[in-house]
Amino acid sequence: xxxxxxxxxxxxxxxxxxxxxxxxxxxxxxxxxxxxxxxxxxxxxxxxxxxxxxxxxxxxxxxxxxxxxxxxxxxxxxxxxxxxxxxxxxxxxxxxxxxxxxxxxxxxxxxxxxxxxxxxxxxxxxxxxxxxxxxxxxxxxxxxxxxxxxxxxxxxxxxxxxxxxxxxxxxxxxxxxxxxxxxxxxxxxxxxxxxxxxxxxxxxxxxxxxxxxxxxxxxxxxxxxxxxxxxxxxxxxxxxxxxxxxxxxxxxxxxxxxxxxxxxxxxxxxxxxxxxxxxxxxxxxxxxxxxxxxxxxxxxxxxxxxxxxxxxxxxxxxxxxxxxxxxxxxxxxxxxxxxxxxxxxxxxxxxxxxxxxxxxxxxxxxxxxxxxxxxxxxxxxxxxxxxxxxxxxxxxxxxxxxxxxxxxxxxxxxxxxxxxxxxxxxxxxxxxxxx
Numbered sequence: 001x002x003x004x005x006x007x008x009x010x011x012x013x014x015x016x017x018x019x020x021x022x023x024x025x026x027x028x029x030x031x032x033x034x035x036x037x038x039x040x041x042x043x044x045x046x047x048x049x050x051x052x053x054x055x056x057x058x059x060x061x062x063x064x065x066x067x068x069x070x071x072x073x074x075x076x077x078x079x080x081x082x083x084x085x086x087x088x089x090x091x092x093x094x095x096x097x098x099x100x101x102x103x104x105x106x107x108x109x110x111x112x113x114x115x116x117x118x119x120x121x122x123x124x125x126x127x128x129x130x131x132x133x134x135x136x137x138x139x140x141x142x143x144x145x146x147x148x149x150x151x152x153x154x155x156x157x158x159x160x161x162x163x164x165x166x167x168x169x170x171x172x173x174x175x176x177x178x179x180x181x182x183x184x185x186x187x188x189x190x191x192x193x194x195x196x197x198x199x200x201x202x203x204x205x206x207x208x209x210x211x212x213x214x215x216x217x218x219x220x221x222x223x224x225x226x227x228x229x230x231x232x233x234x235x236x237x238x239x240x241x242x243x244x245x246x247x248x249x250x251x252x253x254x255x256x257x258x259x260x261x262x263x264x265x266x267x268x269x270x271x272x273x274x275x276x277x278x279x280x281x282x283x284x285x286x287x288x289x290x291x292x293x294x295x296x297x298x299x300x301x302x303x304x305x306x307x308x309x310x311x312x313x314x315x316x317x318x319x320x321x322x323x324x325x326x327x328x329x330x331x332x333x334x335x336x337x338x339x340x341x342x343x344x345x346x347x348x349x350x351x352x353x354x355x356x357x358x359x360x361x362x363x364x365x366x367x368x369x370x371x372x373x374x375x376x377x378x379x380x381x382x383x384x385x386x387x388x389x390x391x392x393x394x395x396x397x398x399x400x401x402x403x404x405x406x407x408x409x410x411x412x413x414x415x416x417x418x419x420x421x422x423x424x425x426x427x428x429x430x431x432x433x434x435x
Contacts, residue, residue, distance in 0.1 A: 011057040018042075018049055070106065075114060078104065082120055088269075090262035091121055134251075136169050136297075141201045141304030143168035143242075146190065147250065148182035149257040153265055154274055162264070163190050166256060168205065169299035173288050174198060176260075178276045184211040184229050184319065189360050191230070192317040195237065199305035203240040207250060213243055229319050236316050259295065315367070318357040325349045331356065331366065331374075340366065340374050349373065 014035060021031040032042040048056030081102065086094045091112045098104040098111065115121045137143045145168060148161040161182040165175040174194045179186040194201075206212045212230055213222040222243045227235060234241050244250045267287065273279050323331045327350045329340045340349055349368060357365045362378025 014045060014057045015049065018046055070110065070114075074104065074106075078106070078111065078114065079118055079120065082115060086266070089266050091115060093263050093266065136299070138169060139300045139302050139304045140167045140169045140172070141198070141306075143203045143205055144174070144194070144201050145205045145250070145253040145256075146187065147207060147253045147257070148179075148186075149260065150182075151261050151265070153178055153268065154276070154279060155265060155269060160276060161186070162257075162260060163187065164253070164256065164260070165190050165194050166253065167299075168252065170296050171252070171256065172292050172296040176283050176288055176291075177280050178283075180276075182209070182211070185360055187211055187230055188233060188317045188319075191233070192313060192360070195308060195313065199307050200237050200311075201239060202304050203242055204234060205242045205244060205250070205253075208243050208245070212241065232320065233316050237311060256295075263291075314359070315357055315365070318359050318365075321356045321358070323354055323356050325352050325354060327351075333364070334379075336379075338364070338366070338374065338376050343371075343373060 017026075017031045017034050020026050021028050026034075028042065029039065032039050035042065037045070045057060050056075078098065081098070082089075082094060086097060089097065092108065094115075095106075095108045095111045098106060112121075116123050144165055146163070146165045148163050150159055150161050152158060153160050153162060160178045160180065162176060162178055163182060163186055164173060166173050174197070175190045177190070191204075208215055208222055211228055214226045214228060215222050231241055247254055264287070268274075268279055268282070271282065273282055321333070323333060325331060325340060329342075329349055331338045331340065331354065333356055340354075343349070352368060354373065355367045357367060359365065359378075362380055364374075364376040364378065365372060366374035366376075
């Protein structure tokens with residue numbers, strides 16, 4: 001048998017050490033330490049050298065195939081599956097599919113090295129500088145991350161934002177939906193759903209997007225005194241907002257989005273999902289639970305979520321704007337003129353400062369202090385009803401009867417403005433009056 005140069009050098013070194021041990025220049029345990037072998041292995045080499053001479057020191061496994069090697073047919077099947085069906089999957093995701101869908105029980109390391117050796121996947125780039133990992137919060141509900149990732153989630157040339165809310169303690173996903181674009185409305189929608197389902201949490205960690213924070217100058221500290229709509233809603237709920245000043249600071253959510261981008265588009269493609277509505281239904285009904293089952297980690301059994309209690313979420317999760325009532329008791333808002341009807345508890349609201357609450361569905365509610373003084377349908381709702389306003393005269397409509405007092409701001413009841421004998425009826429401007 002022809003041996004390599006390295007094998008010959010190794011055999012010569014072993015022979016030299018064994019001869020020194022035989023001549024009692026060193027102890028046998030010292031010889032084993034020099035060769036990096038156990039005493040049992042060295043004893044075997046000594047007996048082979050004694051019986052077969054120099055040839056007994058060579059490794060007899062050299063040139064022979066490993067008994068644990070993967071059969072060629074299985075390797076070809078793995079390569080074919082990746083090329084034809086799972087070409088856009090990450091190695092980890094593909095390895096899971098081999099186990100779950102095809103019953104090919106290979107190690108992750110073998111699959112990764114085989115795909116890299118075949119040129120089907122690129123080798124990972126070298127990691128950057130050393131950073132210290134921030135410890136997780138001990139209990140769920142202590143800190144939530146919210147962020148959006150723009151990606152071609154549905155394939156093709158369509159770009160959408162994926163809004164995700166996850167818990168810092170467990171990485172559990174509480175909300176994940178595709179939207180056209182991350183905005184104040186989509187963020188408030190996500191936060192409201194989490195608060196309604198889980199309760200009020202302690203803090204919210206986000207980037208410095210304009211819907212979260214106002215930053216006077218790019219790259220500088222945020223202005224904590226001037227609140228955005230999201231900041232105002234969180235303040236009313238007693239939730240602390242924490243800004244992140246770099247992508248590395250949001251490492252947990254950034255890594256989470258990396259996992260989403262390597263898995264969700266492929267899962268949608270396998271199921272033939274091509275629309276945002278179908279994708280959101282798939283996320284809500286099955287995939288969020290599957291994602292949590294694979295990637296959520298254990299946290300303390302206690303929870304920091306607290307019940308909502310008497311908080312008026314319908315009013316908190318709105319876009320709020322202050323307006324001054326005109327002399328004819330109208331309000332100008334978004335190129336519309338909205339008429340406020342008479343109240344029994346005040347002669348006129350002219351000159352008063354009111355709050356316009358634009359709900360997430362586009363409808364409007366006008367508050368004077370704690371009292372509701374008007375409700376109006378959104379432009380889309382009016383268009384569907386065929387009663388969209390075209391000007392001030394059309395918006396004013398017919399005068400209605402006086403509204404009752406006091407006016408509750410609760411929306412759980414049909415007696416917002418009317419007595420038990422009266423009936424609500426929308427007029428031409430889209431708001432509800434009592435007849």
